[in-house]
Amino acid sequence: MKDKASAKAVRGMRKKAARVIGKMALLATVAFGTPALAQEQKTTVLTGGMLVSGLSAPPLHNATVVIRGERIVQVGPASEVQIPAGATVIDTSGQTMMPGLIDAHAHLFMLGYGNEADWFKWLKADGKKYSIEKIMELSAYQMLMSGITGAIDLGGNPVESISVRNRINKGEIPGPRLQVAGPLVTRAAFHGFPAEASAVITSPKEAAAVVDRLYAMGVDVIKAHSGLTREDYDAIVKAAHAHKIKVHAHVYDEAAVRNAFETGVDVLQHVGSAGVPAYSPELVRRIAEASRPVVLTAAHRSWIYPDTVTFPERLQDPAAKALFPADIWDAVQKSFKDWQAEGYFTYIDRQVKYRSPQVKQWIESAAVMGVGTDSGTPMNFNSDGLIREMKVLADEGLPPLQVIYDTTRVNARIMSKPDLGTIEPGKLADIIVVPGDPVYNNLTNLAYVQTVIKGGVVYKQDGKPTVPMPQ
Ligand SMILES: [Zn+2]
Ligand SMILES: [Zn+2]
Numbered sequence: 001m002k003d004k005a006s007a008k009a010v011r012g013m014r015k016k017a018a019r020v021i022g023k024m025a026l027l028a029t030v031a032f033g034t035p036a037l038a039q040e041q042k043t044t045v046l047t048g049g050m051l052v053s054g055l056s057a058p059p060l061h062n063a064t065v066v067i068r069g070e071r072i073v074q075v076g077p078a079s080e081v082q083i084p085a086g087a088t089v090i091d092t093s094g095q096t097m098m099p100g101l102i103d104a105h106a107h108l109f110m111l112g113y114g115n116e117a118d119w120f121k122w123l124k125a126d127g128k129k130y131s132i133e134k135i136m137e138l139s140a141y142q143m144l145m146s147g148i149t150g151a152i153d154l155g156g157n158p159v160e161s162i163s164v165r166n167r168i169n170k171g172e173i174p175g176p177r178l179q180v181a182g183p184l185v186t187r188a189a190f191h192g193f194p195a196e197a198s199a200v201i202t203s204p205k206e207a208a209a210v211v212d213r214l215y216a217m218g219v220d221v222i223k224a225h226s227g228l229t230r231e232d233y234d235a236i237v238k239a240a241h242a243h244k245i246k247v248h249a250h251v252y253d254e255a256a257v258r259n260a261f262e263t264g265v266d267v268l269q270h271v272g273s274a275g276v277p278a279y280s281p282e283l284v285r286r287i288a289e290a291s292r293p294v295v296l297t298a299a300h301r302s303w304i305y306p307d308t309v310t311f312p313e314r315l316q317d318p319a320a321k322a323l324f325p326a327d328i329w330d331a332v333q334k335s336f337k338d339w340q341a342e343g344y345f346t347y348i349d350r351q352v353k354y355r356s357p358q359v360k361q362w363i364e365s366a367a368v369m370g371v372g373t374d375s376g377t378p379m380n381f382n383s384d385g386l387i388r389e390m391k392v393l394a395d396e397g398l399p400p401l402q403v404i405y406d407t408t409r410v411n412a413r414i415m416s417k418p419d420l421g422t423i424e425p426g427k428l429a430d431i432i433v434v435p436g437d438p439v440y441n442n443l444t445n446l447a448y449v450q451t452v453i454k455g456g457v458v459y460k461q462d463g464k465p466t467v468p469m470p471q
Contacts, residue, residue, distance in 0.1 A: 043068050043084050044456060046431065049092030054099040054408040054422035065097060067429040070455040074425055090451060092433050098404060099423055100149025100430035100454060102411035103386045104295045105269055105372025108139035109156045111328065112381040114335030115342055117192030122331055133160040137470040140168060140175025142323040142382040144459055147449035149430040150420055151176045154223045154248055157196040158182030162218045174459055174467045179415055182214050184225035185236060204235035211239035224249040224265060233263040254279050261287055267370065267414055272296025272359045275350040279361065288367040293414050295372040296362060299388040300380045302355035305348050308379060320381050344378045359396045370414045371407040387446045400439045429456040
């Protein structure tokens with residue numbers, strides 16, 4: 001009796017356990033399956049090329065990556081990975097597969113026009129043919145086609161920024177995964193930007209109130225701009241951290257860098273382009289030791305200006321032109337007529353003189369470096385800004401694999417997106433394919449991205465977009 005009873009009990013327990021496990025499996029399917037189902041569980045395989053995973057590991061040769069739905073499910077040598085039946089296979093032989101690039105400092109409401117203030121005047125004068133939102137869509141398209149699958153927009157109109165981010169997330173328009181700041185929090189409205197792109201404050205209390213308001217609107221991060229006091233930074237950081245969002249500070253001079261760092265600002269932006277000899281070694285050492293990320297935005301003036309003197313033809317690059325509607329391209333070309341005299345480059349001599357020591361001090365300190373561009377600013381196209389920034393870091397001595405790691409994994413960490421930045425099973429499938437070996441070529445090849453995949457969706461293949469440019 002006793003044995004029968006206990007056997008029955010065990011059977012009961014097993015049945016119950018089976019039901020629980022069944023339920024768990026169902027839950028797991030739902031949890032994993034929901035976003036993937038939206039992608040119809042499509043399987044795509046990239047095979048044949050070298051894999052730079054974004055991890056601190058040597059490249060894997062002749063590799064295969066299997067993507068199901070929006071995620072990577074398998075990575076390994078081609079000889080060991082079975083290609084699932086019915087998969088769409090993309091041959092990457094002779095090329096390099098790597099994580100999609102992330103820009104830690106972009107402005108999608110600009111397209112590289114020669115003068116920021118005139119750009120917004122042109123947009124208005126054109127009878128509003130192009131709205132700010134449409135310009136942001138265009139930038140998003142230009143970035144995605146250039147291999148940028150993630151970006152932080154650090155200053156723009158909040159309503160449009162949030163709308164574009166949400167529409168990209170819903171798959172309505174093509175573009176990188178975005179985090180947006182909306183307006184600059186500042187003590188002086190930024191000359192030339194639309195009024196909505198600045199949130200002017202006169203006290204720390206107002207600064208905190210602005211952060212609360214922006215958070216309620218739905219921004220992802222706060223951009224603390226210029227002229228702020230130490231007390232302002234303090235109030236902004238406390239308010240932002242109470243909402244669990246990060247603060248990026250626009251800081252050039254040493255006092256601002258110090259105030260932002262000591263009050264707990266999460267990311268120090270622009271610290272490689274200040275036009276000053278170098279920051280004091282003590283400050284750099286403390287920032288590096290604290291693992292506080294810095295984003296240099298080194299190329300946007302200090303390299304772009306002399307590079308354009310050397311090769312002004314870069315402004316007519318057909319690869320950039322192909323990503324513009326004809327009328328905007330014409331206007332942008334006209335805006336370059338007197339580019340050497342633009343106010344944007346007033347301090348270029350100092351910036352060029354000190355550019356190298358500024359970049360090197362961060363490399364030598366082994367600081368945590370994100371990579372960002374200030375793209376959209378004069379002559380800084382969304383299509384080439386990030387490659388130029390990466391190339392500068394490599395040319396100044398950061399090993400190319402480290403530059404890739406910083407642009408993918410570190411930037412993903414800055415975005416608090418652990419699902420991005422590396423090519424590993426379980427991660428979101430944001431992958432690009434570039435010709436040849438970008439490591440050997442000191443990253444030059446990144447300018448010729450052939451294939452772009454974001455969330456398992458192929459947006460560009462063999463050098464050709466698979467989706468049309470926004471009209
Ligand atoms: Zn800035
Ligand atoms: Zn900026």
